[in-house]
Amino acid sequence: MSSHTDREVKPLTAATTMLTGDVVRAGDSGYEAARVGWNRLYSRYPEAIVFCCDTQDVVHAVRWARTEGIALRARSGRHSLEGWSSIDGGLVVDVSRMKSIVIDETARTATVGTGLTQKETVAALGQRGFVVPTGSEGGVGLGGVILGGGFGLLTRSMGLACDNLLAAEVVVADGSRSAKVVEATEHSNSDLLWACRGGGGGNFGIATSYTLRLHELSNVTFLVARWTGHGELGALLRAWQRDAPVADERLTSALEVDSTAVELSALLYGGSWRELEDQLRPLLTIGDPDVTVTEDAWPTVYGDVDRGPDDVALWKFYSHFVTQPFPDEAIDLIVHYMGNTPSPPSNFFCTSFGGAVRHAPPGGTAFPHRDALFYCEPGAAWNDPALNSTALGWAADFWRALRPYGDGAYVNVPNAAAADWEREYYGAHRERLREVKANYDPENVFNFEQSVPLSPADPSRVLRWGDGGQPESQGQGRP
Numbered sequence: 001m002s003s004h005t006d007r008e009v010k011p012l013t014a015a016t017t018m019l020t021g022d023v024v025r026a027g028d029s030g031y032e033a034a035r036v037g038w039n040r041l042y043s044r045y046p047e048a049i050v051f052c053c054d055t056q057d058v059v060h061a062v063r064w065a066r067t068e069g070i071a072l073r074a075r076s077g078r079h080s081l082e083g084w085s086s087i088d089g090g091l092v093v094d095v096s097r098m099k100s101i102v103i104d105e106t107a108r109t110a111t112v113g114t115g116l117t118q119k120e121t122v123a124a125l126g127q128r129g130f131v132v133p134t135g136s137e138g139g140v141g142l143g144g145v146i147l148g149g150g151f152g153l154l155t156r157s158m159g160l161a162c163d164n165l166l167a168a169e170v171v172v173a174d175g176s177r178s179a180k181v182v183e184a185t186e187h188s189n190s191d192l193l194w195a196c197r198g199g200g201g202g203n204f205g206i207a208t209s210y211t212l213r214l215h216e217l218s219n220v221t222f223l224v225a226r227w228t229g230h231g232e233l234g235a236l237l238r239a240w241q242r243d244a245p246v247a248d249e250r251l252t253s254a255l256e257v258d259s260t261a262v263e264l265s266a267l268l269y270g271g272s273w274r275e276l277e278d279q280l281r282p283l284l285t286i287g288d289p290d291v292t293v294t295e296d297a298w299p300t301v302y303g304d305v306d307r308g309p310d311d312v313a314l315w316k317f318y319s320h321f322v323t324q325p326f327p328d329e330a331i332d333l334i335v336h337y338m339g340n341t342p343s344p345p346s347n348f349f350c351t352s353f354g355g356a357v358r359h360a361p362p363g364g365t366a367f368p369h370r371d372a373l374f375y376c377e378p379g380a381a382w383n384d385p386a387l388n389s390t391a392l393g394w395a396a397d398f399w400r401a402l403r404p405y406g407d408g409a410y411v412n413v414p415n416a417a418a419a420d421w422e423r424e425y426y427g428a429h430r431e432r433l434r435e436v437k438a439n440y441d442p443e444n445v446f447n448f449e450q451s452v453p454l455s456p457a458d459p460s461r462v463l464r465w466g467d468g469g470q471p472e473s474q475g476q477g478r479p
Contacts, residue, residue, distance in 0.1 A: 018064040021057035022097075024049045034094075035086065038139075040313040041388075042083035046073075049092040055181055055208045058171045061093045062179035062206065066445060073448065074206045076115055077141025081317065082416050084448040085202070093206060096141065100209070103128050108214045109166060114143035114207050119306060126299030130214040133158040136254075138306035146210055147201035148412035149367045151375065153222075153267035153305060154298075156252040156355030162197040163361045164213040170196070172205035173445040181208075182440075186363050195436040198367025200411040200425065203433070203452040204440045218270040222301045223280065225264040225289040230338060232287040233262050237331050239282050240264070241322075244352035245373040251279055254351040257334075259341040264289070265305065269298075312345055316392050317379035318399035319413035320406030321372040322350075330405040334378075337398045342391040343382040348398075350376035368427035369408050377413060378402065414450055421450050 024034040025048045034049045047070070050061045065072040071090035078085065078096075086092050098113035101124050110125060110132070119138025125131055133154035135145050142161075150161025158164065167185040170192060174180040182205075184193035195204055227236070236255065244253050253266035264283060268276040273293045277284065284291065294301055326334075338348055353372045360370065369375075378398035380391040396417065409415045409424035422430050430452075437444075437452045444454055 018060055018067070019048075019050050019057075020060045021053055022051040024051070035092075037078045037080065037083055037086060039079075039081065039083060039315045041315065042086070044083060044086040045088050046086055046090050046092045049075075049094050051094045051097050053097050055098075055169060055171065058093060058095065058206050058208055059179045059181060061091065062171055062173065062445070063177070065091045065093075066173065066177045066179065072445070074202050074446070076143050077117055077139060079140045079144065081315070081412070082414050082449065084414075084450075087448075095143070095206065095208065098208060101125075103130065103214070109211055110214055111167075111209055111211045112142065113209055114141070116142045118142050118145065119302065122299050122302045125214065126217055126297060129217045131158075131217050131298050132164050132212050132214060133161055135161070136305050138302070143207055143210065144201045144412065146212075147196055147199065147207060149198045149369075149410065150412075151351065151353075151357070153252045153254065153265065153351075154269060155357060156247070156352060157250045157269045158215055159356040159359070159361070160198070160365075160367060162365055162367055163356070164215075165193070165197050165210055166213055167211035168193060168196045168207050169209040170205040170207045170440075172440045173443060176443070190363060191432075191436050192440055194364055195366050195433055197361075197363075197365035198411075199429075199433050199436070199452065202446055202448060204437060205446055217298060219295060220298050220301050221268045221271055221273050221276045222294045222296075222304060223264070223266045223268075223273070223276055223291065224304075225266075225280075225284060225291045227262045227287050227289045228260065230257070230262065230335060233257060233335050233338065234331050235286050236262055236264070236283060237326065237334065239286060240350075240352075241325050241374060243282055245354035247279055247352070247354075248275075249355035251276070252352055252355070253280075254349065256347055256349045257338050258347045259338070259344045267301070267305070312381045312383060314382050314385070314388070314391070315379065316395040317377050317413055318395060318415050319410040320376050320399075320402055321353075321369040321408040321410065322374050322376060322405065323371050323407045324405075325373065326405055330402065333398075333401050337378065337394070337401070340394070342380055342387055342394045343384075345381040346379065346391065346394070347381065348376065348378050350374050366426065366429050366433060368425075368429050369410075372408070375410065376402075376406075416450065422453070425450075426452075 024030050052058045073087045075085035075092050075094045076096050096115040098115035100113040102111045118134040121142050136152040146161045250269045256263050352374050380395040382391045411425040433452045
């Protein structure tokens with residue numbers, strides 16, 4: 001973790017007259033609020049942040065950065081888990097104010113701005129009687145979720161967020177110093193659309209809007225069961241991993257463990273509470289859980305789903321996809337680590353796959369983990385910087401202990417310490433992603449610590465300009 005408390009703030013030497021939108025420069029009164037991210041394990045100091053209001057603002061920002069030879073990063077919801085949406089000494093292109101939404105009820109599509117959060121998207125679509133699958137934490141930006149894959153409690157019934165992406169508007173590099181807008185559809189720049197479906201954000205350009213396939217809104221049944229303590233954790237993991245990936249496709253469920261309890265969240269789309277409880281009976285008959293059930297419209301229930309901690313500043317999560325059930329020794333590891341957490345909110349989280357995830361949309365996607373039974377995250381969460389070493393060590397040890405039992409990782413929850421991160425995120429798709437990178441960003445304008453590389457000779461390094469972007473210790477939190 002780096003410290004900049006004694007850093008001398010220097011203004012940009014390059015004129016910013018080419019920039020449009022709201023430009024906040026180092027030294028401005030609003031700079032501190034503009035620069036900070038969600039995970040306070042990082043403290044990065046860009047020379048400027050430009051808050052873009054439309055696509056042309058993004059074009060101007062990319063063009064200006066290229067003309068002046070200044071590194072840039074794209075940022076939306078500020079939930080980049082390794083802090084890679086900001087950069088010391090560079091330009092942050094912030095698209096969080098781009099919140100347009102246009103619904104075509106006849107075509108059952110919505111074209112949405114990249115700055116919408118998941119909570120805003122759920123609410124806006126719900127008012128018109130529609131839904132798209134998203135993740136479960138409302139404050140996370142929709143755009144980054146889509147570009148990395150995107151999954152939550154609608155996933156097994158509707159697929160990943162990226163599976164519902166029909167088109168994207170993307171600002172890409174043009175020539176040696178400029179930028180342009182391209183439309184990625186199934187018929188135009190289809191390779192870029194494929195890459196936008198799970199290839200990760202910030203690799204090829206800056207996406208400014210997405211056209212999504214809509215699903216008709218239906219009532220849902222949402223169940224939360226809570227077991228105090230860890231006495232039933234092993235039995236719950238064994239039963240859940242056996243049943244959840246092969247359950248009714250309308251049912252998606254997740255288990256989360258913290259230092260004091262185990263919690264099951266389960267959502268049945270278009271079904272009754274009796275159906276849901278029948279399907280979950282093997283779990284609910286373990287021990288004596290406290291169970292609550294809600295039946296309502298998805299936007300209303302989403303407020304109950306979106307219950308992530310909002311008073312934690314420091315995070316370190318790792319990701320695994322699991323294609324074979326955990327053997328007893330892996331479950332014993334989970335029980336051991338969760339019995340020795342560095343802080344109360346540190347946790348282990350897993351969510352079910354199968355169902356619609358197994359079927360890619362027409363044209364395919366860059367998301368490679370279709371055969372996973374479930375996804376899981378060991379993660380540390382804490383507030384006291386004095387715990388940094390302990391918490392980071394616990395999370396890293398937990399991740400390494402589970403690695404032999406996983407098969408791949410999630411680009412939106414990056415494993416920064418993994419030497420083979422490109423294979424873990426993209427599997428057999430990594431060579432095609434490199435080809436897309438060469439087609440749309442041959443000068444590697446859009447790069448960060450684990451961006452898609454241009455060639456096998458340069459698998460992990462990035463091209464940098466100016467003083468910015470020095471590596472530092474990493475930290476993250478769940479999207």
